[in-house]
Amino acid sequence: MAKTFCKYHPRTPARFHCEACEADLCIACRKREGPPPKDICPTCLKELSSLGIANTITPFWERIPRFFAYPAKIDSLLYIGALSIASVLTAFPLPLIAFLVAVAITYLILRYGYIILHHTARGNLDPPGVLTGSPATEKNLPVRQLGIFFVMALMVVAAALVHQALAFAVFLGLLFSVPASVMSLAINGSFPEAVNPAALAQIIGRIGMPYGILYIFLLLLSGGEAAVLQVLEPVLPIWLFFMLGNFISCYFTVIMFNMMGYVVYQYHEELGFEGVREFDTTEDAPPQPAKSSDPFVNELHILLSEGKIDEAKSRLKQRVQADAGEELHAQYHKLLKLNNDKTELARHGGQYVQLLLSSRQSSKAAEIYGDCINADPDFSLNDGRQVYEMAQLVFSSGHYDTALHILNRFAQRFPGHHVIPHAYFLAAKILCENKGQDAQAAKIISGLLKQYPNHDLSTELRSYSEVIRNLQ
Numbered sequence: 001m002a003k004t005f006c007k008y009h010p011r012t013p014a015r016f017h018c019e020a021c022e023a024d025l026c027i028a029c030r031k032r033e034g035p036p037p038k039d040i041c042p043t044c045l046k047e048l049s050s051l052g053i054a055n056t057i058t059p060f061w062e063r064i065p066r067f068f069a070y071p072a073k074i075d076s077l078l079y080i081g082a083l084s085i086a087s088v089l090t091a092f093p094l095p096l097i098a099f100l101v102a103v104a105i106t107y108l109i110l111r112y113g114y115i116i117l118h119h120t121a122r123g124n125l126d127p128p129g130v131l132t133g134s135p136a137t138e139k140n141l142p143v144r145q146l147g148i149f150f151v152m153a154l155m156v157v158a159a160a161l162v163h164q165a166l167a168f169a170v171f172l173g174l175l176f177s178v179p180a181s182v183m184s185l186a187i188n189g190s191f192p193e194a195v196n197p198a199a200l201a202q203i204i205g206r207i208g209m210p211y212g213i214l215y216i217f218l219l220l221l222s223g224g225e226a227a228v229l230q231v232l233e234p235v236l237p238i239w240l241f242f243m244l245g246n247f248i249s250c251y252f253t254v255i256m257f258n259m260m261g262y263v264v265y266q267y268h269e270e271l272g273f274e275g276v277r278e279f280d281t282t283e284d285a286p287p288q289p290a291k292s293s294d295p296f297v298n299e300l301h302i303l304l305s306e307g308k309i310d311e312a313k314s315r316l317k318q319r320v321q322a323d324a325g326e327e328l329h330a331q332y333h334k335l336l337k338l339n340n341d342k343t344e345l346a347r348h349g350g351q352y353v354q355l356l357l358s359s360r361q362s363s364k365a366a367e368i369y370g371d372c373i374n375a376d377p378d379f380s381l382n383d384g385r386q387v388y389e390m391a392q393l394v395f396s397s398g399h400y401d402t403a404l405h406i407l408n409r410f411a412q413r414f415p416g417h418h419v420i421p422h423a424y425f426l427a428a429k430i431l432c433e434n435k436g437q438d439a440q441a442a443k444i445i446s447g448l449l450k451q452y453p454n455h456d457l458s459t460e461l462r463s464y465s466e467v468i469r470n471l472q
Contacts (some may be wrong), residue, residue: 013055121264179260
């Protein structure tokens with residue numbers, strides 16, 4: 001079956017479809033809102049329809065080698081090996097002990113099989129630990145499964161009382177429904193549903209044609225297991241045959257339960273099975289275009305790719321006003337700059353610069369401050385100390401005119417501020433050393449000495465005044 005791919009990440013299988021936009025989206029591109037949680041189109045904000053997880057994962061019929069490799073993990077092998085060693089007891093001529101051991105082994109491997117089925121159905125592709133809790137351990141599913149087989153046998157017997165042909169038809173129908181019964185029991189833990197022909201037919205119908213494929217694979221596995229055992233029986237000692245035969249039987253059982261669990265996972269929406277772990281790429285998929293860890297950033301990229309700049313600005317403005325992280329502030333500043341929205345750029349700039357200064361990103365803060373001044377010559381921060389520090393940063397990066405612009409009318413903007421002498425001394429240095437305006441620098445120094453004769457800077461101011469006088 002051909003896959004549908006995401007409009008914005010063309011190599012990623014889509015998970016949702018928007019009827020209004022006629023667009024398919026992957027998990028990273030959908031907008032999540034709630035409660036109750038709903039999947040929303042980031043462009044038109046209408047609810048998305050699901051394409052089913054089957055579109056985003058590798059279908060089970062393409063994973064056959066992985067199913068065969070599934071039990072070959074240390075925990076599974078040790079468990080299967082322990083059961084196989086215990087099966088040697090069934091080879092001894094002690095009927096009661098042999099029977100009890102056989103029942104115990106059957107129960108334990110079925111119990112582990114149901115744990116695997118439930119674990120896989122939730123999207124966990126590695127084997128669970130042997131002691132992992134699940135409905136299989138809480139609801140004693142192996143015993144219920146044996147009870148289901150008993151009820152099915154009674155159905156065949158009842159049909160045989162009517163007519164032999166009817167009994168044969170019932171037998172074939174029940175045989176075909178066994179995987180559905182096992183999956184139903186694993187999903188719901190309900191004995192009545194697992195023997196209800198109507199409920200089983202509903203499961204088969206919801207899965208559709210792939211159920212037939214699953215059934216064929218399970219038949220082949222059962223037949224393959226029987227064929228291997230038939231080959232081994234004549235050539236092995238009885239005790240070794242029991243041990244190795246049990247190992248093969250348990251190994252194939254794990255494969256079958258893993259396969260059924262994966263089918264539940266693949267069709268969990270159709271089956272009404274919730275709480276699965278989802279992925280936004282298929283296994284072994286090629287590298288994808290980078291996606292942000294923040295879904296909102298992905299939402300913005302989609303809006304911009306659709307040319308909805310004003311909508312992107314509006315949503316981003318709401319987010320940054322709610323004290324968003326640095327990434328969103330950077331996105332907003334970039335968007336305002338590209339859109340030449342000078343008024344909003346200057347308004348937002350103060351918040352952004354302060355955020356950068358608080359995170360010690362001085363160079364970036366100076367760059368943003370320069371953008372704000374270009375947008376609004378009257379732009380300034382509200383904190384005099386930060387304005388002075390910004391002027392120092394800009395000066396140290398060689399932007400002398402910008403530094404002077406930042407310091408202009410400092411005393412009028414921040415009357416009585418304790419950094420006024422430092423701010424005007426810096427302005428005087430720039431005028432003298434970088435702009436060649438010695439007279440203007442001397443005038444500033446003279447004014448500082450008159451207004452702050454006893455300031456800590458007074459000695460340095462007098463020395464600098466002497467330097468300027470010598471230059472003149």
